Amino acid sequence: MTDALNLLIGLVMGLNLVALASSRITSVISWIALQGLALGLMPLLIEGHHTWLVWPVAVATVALKGFLIPSLLRRAMRTVHIDREVRPLLGYVPSLLLGAATTIGAVALGAMMPLLPEHAHVLLAGGSFATASCGLLLMIVRSKAITQACGYLMLENGIYLFGLLLIGSTPLLVEAGILLDLTVAVFVIGIIVDRIQQEFDSLDTSVLTTLRE
Amino acid sequence: MMELILVLLPFAGAGLALIWRGRRTRPYLLPVVGVGHAVVTTLLLLSPAEVDAGAWISSDALTRAVLPLVSLLFLVCGFYAVAYLRVREDRDHRIFVAALLAMQGLLSLALQAQHLGLLWIAAEATTLATIPLLHFNGTARAFEATWKYLLIGGTGIALSLLGAFCLGYASLQGTGGGDLTFRALTGSASTFATPWLVAAWVLLLAGFGTKMGLVPMHTWKPDAYGEAPGVVGVLLAGGVTTMAFVALLRVKQVVDAGGGTEMTQRTLLLIGLFSMVVAALFLLGTRDFKRMLAYSSVEHMGILAVGAAAGGAGIAAALFHVWTNGLTKASLFLAAGNLRRAAGASTVGEVAGMAWRVPVTSRLFVVGLLAITAIPPFGPFASVMSVVRAIFATGQPVSAAVFLFAMLLSFIGLTRLVFAIVDGRPRTRARGTGPQFAEARGILVPPLLFLLGSLWFGVAVPEPIRRQWDLAVRMLMPPS
Numbered sequence: 179m180t181d182a183l184n185l186l187i188g189l190v191m192g193l194n195l196v197a198l199a200s201s202r203i204t205s206v207i208s209w210i211a212l213q214g215l216a217l218g219l220m221p222l223l224i225e226g227h228h229t230w231l232v233w234p235v236a237v238a239t240v241a242l243k244g245f246l247i248p249s250l251l252r253r254a255m256r257t258v259h260i261d262r263e264v265r266p267l268l269g270y271v272p273s274l275l276l277g278a279a280t281t282i283g284a285v286a287l288g289a290m291m292p293l294l295p296e297h298a299h300v301l302l303a304g305g306s307f308a309t310a311s312c313g314l315l316l317m318i319v320r321s322k323a324i325t326q327a328c329g330y331l332m333l334e335n336g337i338y339l340f341g342l343l344l345i346g347s348t349p350l351l352v353e354a355g356i357l358l359d360l361t362v363a364v365f366v367i368g369i370i371v372d373r374i375q376q377e378f379d380s381l382d383t384s385v386l387t388t389l390r391e
Numbered sequence: 392m393m394e395l396i397l398v399l400l401p402f403a404g405a406g407l408a409l410i411w412r413g414r415r416t417r418p419y420l421l422p423v424v425g426v427g428h429a430v431v432t433t434l435l436l437l438s439p440a441e442v443d444a445g446a447w448i449s450s451d452a453l454t455r456a457v458l459p460l461v462s463l464l465f466l467v468c469g470f471y472a473v474a475y476l477r478v479r480e481d482r483d484h485r486i487f488v489a490a491l492l493a494m495q496g497l498l499s500l501a502l503q504a505q506h507l508g509l510l511w512i513a514a515e516a517t518t519l520a521t522i523p524l525l526h527f528n529g530t531a532r533a534f535e536a537t538w539k540y541l542l543i544g545g546t547g548i549a550l551s552l553l554g555a556f557c558l559g560y561a562s563l564q565g566t567g568g569g570d571l572t573f574r575a576l577t578g579s580a581s582t583f584a585t586p587w588l589v590a591a592w593v594l595l596l597a598g599f600g601t602k603m604g605l606v607p608m609h610t611w612k613p614d615a616y617g618e619a620p621g622v623v624g625v626l627l628a629g630g631v632t633t634m635a636f637v638a639l640l641r642v643k644q645v646v647d648a649g650g651g652t653e654m655t656q657r658t659l660l661l662i663g664l665f666s667m668v669v670a671a672l673f674l675l676g677t678r679d680f681k682r683m684l685a686y687s688s689v690e691h692m693g694i695l696a697v698g699a700a701a702g703g704a705g706i707a708a709a710l711f712h713v714w715t716n717g718l719t720k721a722s723l724f725l726a727a728g729n730l731r732r733a734a735g736a737s738t739v740g741e742v743a744g745m746a747w748r749v750p751v752t753s754r755l756f757v758v759g760l761l762a763i764t765a766i767p768p769f770g771p772f773a774s775v776m777s778v779v780r781a782i783f784a785t786g787q788p789v790s791a792a793v794f795l796f797a798m799l800l801s802f803i804g805l806t807r808l809v810f811a812i813v814d815g816r817p818r819t820r821a822r823g824t825g826p827q828f829a830e831a832r833g834i835l836v837p838p839l840l841f842l843l844g845s846l847w848f849g850v851a852v853p854e855p856i857r858r859q860w861d862l863a864v865r866m867l868m869p870p871s
Contacts, residue, residue, distance in 0.1 A: 310549075
């Protein structure tokens with residue numbers, strides 16, 4: 179089971195890099211959706227925590243991160259007729275290299291942290307740090323609102339990975355709150371994206387520069 | 392029971408606001424809920440209940456030390472909002488009223504949360520509830536501010552969740568068993584592994600520091616405060632930042648119990664002084680009086696962080712400053728809102744001679760300015776002095792010097808800007824366009840009340856409230 183779990187975590191980390199290197203926004207959304215599906219399978223693979231709780235978490239994660247949120251993002255993208263990140267703040271190859279360096283650093287950091295014996299051979303901590311920092315990176319180096327929302331989702335995915343270490347001990351309420359907040363957050367992002375488009379006729383956040391010193 | 396009423400009453404009001412049909416009567420829900428909330432808070436303050444050991448929601452000494460302020464701000468702002476929304480007939484206020492009420496419910500929940508996960512959920516939901524409040528004006532600039540708030544605030548809140556998980560994992564590894572109530576965390580913190588404690592402190596400081604608006608995570612603040620209505624500014628600057636500060640104090644208590652006192656005090660002192668200096672430098676340059684209030688707020692958040700770093704006396708001084716800053720800033724935000732409406736603009740280039748056009752508001756604004764720059768006999772003078780005294784008591788004269796220098800710079804910056812817009816001849820643009828702005832009683836009395844409150848705290852602090860500050864310090868720093 180641990181091997182299957184580590185394989186999935188490796189896939190998630192690979193998807194971080196692929197998303198960082200993609201120029202088409204549709205493909206970024208697809209990679210994030212695939213990442214969501216992989217995350218949804220993970221609770222079922224964690225050893226020692228086969229409570230009934232893992233099923234609703236898995237189903238909700240697949241539904242939200244794998245299907246609902248990506249489709250909301252795709253809809254927002256269709257309404258504004260954009261497809262490509264034309265002028266990224268950092269080119270695709272440099273962001274890929276930076277992402278790879280971040281991933282290596284994060285996995286090394288994860289390996290240095292003291293872990294419980296049952297988590298010692300799982301990559302969850304390192305994978306979590308890597309995904310969260312790649313998400314931050316994606317938010318910083320891209321200027322389109324939808325790509326930034328994708329980066330935010332990647333950051334949330336990284337946090338979710340860490341949450342899996344705690345799934346046996348954290349009460350249900352916390353898990354539910356996380357999923358609920360995530361949906362609402364993206365729902366609100368969708369509305370704001372819509373409004374930015376109406377007001378500025380563009381989804382490029384680099385035109386949002388009236389307010390500065 | 393009373394604790395739950397404080398949370399549920401505003402939520403009931405929010406639900407009612409959503410289905411309320413009368414457009415003119417809907418804003419009255421705000422003062423009605425405000426009165427109810429204030430009454431329950433007062434009862435709680437006068438007859439504090441025993442804190443239940445395992446409870447997730449209960450008001451301990453730290454809650455009682457600041458909750459009355461949040462309740463008071465909401466009460467007076469509720470009355471102001473009735474008058475304000477009457478002027479703003481052009482905007483639909485169904486969502487606005489509901490979001491304001493929901494925010495008050497969430498703030499009450501977050502201040503009373505004894506469980507880190509619950510506290511996080513309330514903080515995240517507060518971020519979401521703020522969004523409709525920020526783009527109430529519906530302008531392009533308001534949307535820009537909202538987007539930045541969402542992105543920066545969302546990232547901050549995400550990092551603080553990761554920090555909460557680190558703390559949870561440390562507890563699972565130690566003897567805490569993954570119990571995230573603050574009591575259990577503090578009790579078992581000495582068994583936590585140091586790397587996890589450090590990671591948790593860094594992430595939670597970054598996360599809640601973003602909500603407070605500490606440099607370098609403050610960049611959402613000028614935009615949000617500059618574009619939001621005055622009432623929203625009051626609740627952000629006096630309510631949301633207070634909630635984040637209380638959250639930081641609770642986390643600090645846990646990390647301190649794990650042996651990290653030196654780390655938490657050093658980081659807080661450094662980030663606090665850095666915030667003060669950076670904010671003071673921006674105050675010297677800014678040309679917009681609403682953004683000026685945001686930088687002033689960043690500076691005062693720095694003062695809170697410095698106070699929290701200066702031991703028990705420092706924390707008591709910081710809680711004192713939460714009150715004086717909240718009341719004085721509230722008066723300034725409401726007066727600034729009036730000035731903005733009367734002038735139709737908010738930068739030095741476009742606004743001048745406001746003393747001619749809105750004499751009462753201008754006077755309130757100038758007196759508020761003197762109060763916030765720590766001129767006696769107003770509250771901020773007394774609280775800033777106690778913070779400075781606490782820094783000296785910990786033997787750090789250099790920090791105290793930097794602190795006072797930043798205060799001086801910000802005094803120069805603030806007075807420069809305020810007198811530029813108050814004095815002089817009214818600009819043609821401000822004179823010519825729009826109907827004459829009438830200084831109705833409904834928008835003058837609330838800022839005046841806040842200013843009087845600030846004066847009251849400067850002259851004599853009410854004894855029941857001061858006692859809660861001392862109890863809170865005793866709770867956070869048990870004598871060893």
